[in-house]
Amino acid sequence: MTVRVGLTGGIASGKSTVSSILAELGAVVIDADLIAREVVARGTPGLAALVEEFGTGLLTADGDLDRPAMGALVFSDDDARRRLEAIIHPLVHRRSAELEADADPGALVVHDIPLLAEVGRAGTFDAVVVVDAPAELQVSRMVEHRGWSREEAESRIAAQASREDRLAIATHVVVNTGSLDDLRQQVEDVHADLLARA
Numbered sequence: 423m424t425v426r427v428g429l430t431g432g433i434a435s436g437k438s439t440v441s442s443i444l445a446e447l448g449a450v451v452i453d454a455d456l457i458a459r460e461v462v463a464r465g466t467p468g469l470a471a472l473v474e475e476f477g478t479g480l481l482t483a484d485g486d487l488d489r490p491a492m493g494a495l496v497f498s499d500d501d502a503r504r505r506l507e508a509i510i511h512p513l514v515h516r517r518s519a520e521l522e523a524d525a526d527p528g529a530l531v532v533h534d535i536p537l538l539a540e541v542g543r544a545g546t547f548d549a550v551v552v553v554d555a556p557a558e559l560q561v562s563r564m565v566e567h568r569g570w571s572r573e574e575a576e577s578r579i580a581a582q583a584s585r586e587d588r589l590a591i592a593t594h595v596v597v598n599t600g601s602l603d604d605l606r607q608q609v610e611d612v613h614a615d616l617l618a619r620a
């Protein structure tokens with residue numbers, strides 16, 4: 423039987439690192455951030471819908487979505503963020519379901535969904551893994567690895583569920599405050615537990 427797992431965590435908590443370890447261990451990973459990019463690639467109906475909603479000012483000279491400009495808009499304007507989400511989330515949901523339908527029966531399917539706590543879909547999964555890190559560590563990782571300002575980092579955290587709300591939906595918690603080796607060990611333990619549910 424397929425075990426369906428939701429994986430979530432705040433921005434820069436370490437979700438992608440955890441999902442790549444799970445993929446190495448044999449899980450099928452369906453990455454909502456990646457799909458959210460694909461559904462608004464140049465020439466897609468998703469990008470056409472964004473242009474209709476926000477105008478051509480949010481396109482680059484090449485006709486792609488100008489992601490930094492869109493980020494600057496939606497992480498300082500809740501209404502704009504909701505309008506963006508209303509367009510992108512249904513497209514991501516549909517594509518994720520298609521990818522899941524292609525997975526081998528019996529696979530451990532991990533849906534990496536940054537906004538799982540926010541969208542209220544935790545109950546649709548057999549297990550929910552939350553990658554936990556304190557806000558200060560999230561900010562320092564964003565500043566260090568992405569070159570964002572502290573303000574940009576904090577505006578993204580402010581647009582997300584609180585650490586407590588996220589922990590409330592967890593069946594498994596991975597605490598990412600130590601080394602990468604420590605993270606790997608925790609993920610291996612969680613993986614073994616999830617497999618035991620298959």
Ligand SMILES: CC(C)(COP(=O)(O)OP(=O)(O)OC[C@H]1O[C@@H](n2cnc3c(N)ncnc32)[C@H](O)[C@@H]1O)[C@@H](O)C(=O)NCCC(=O)NCCS
Nearest residue numbers: 432433454455458489492493496507510514536537581582
């Ligand atoms: C605003 C956009 C264009 C900015 O693009 P950018 O390349 O800078 O960021 P990227 O897509 O890589 O997202 C990085 C992280 O930002 C956070 N984030 C993204 N969208 C949101 C949102 N709507 N609310 C809160 N946090 C968000 C997540 O932690 C995500 O992992 C982009 O994030 C977007 O299209 N967001 C809306 C779609 C969405 O909700 N995606 C989240 C998962 S489906």
Ligand SMILES: Nc1ncnc2c1ncn2[C@@H]1O[C@H](COP(=O)(O)OP(=O)(O)OP(=O)(O)O)[C@@H](O)[C@H]1O
Nearest residue numbers: 432433434435436437438439563567600601602605
């Ligand atoms: N335990 C750790 N020790 C050191 N660096 C780490 C650790 N965990 C993650 N990182 C680094 O922190 C950054 C953020 O991690 P990662 O990309 O996995 O987070 P994320 O939650 O997927 O981010 P996003 O929300 O943007 O998708 C990466 O550069 C990653 O290599």
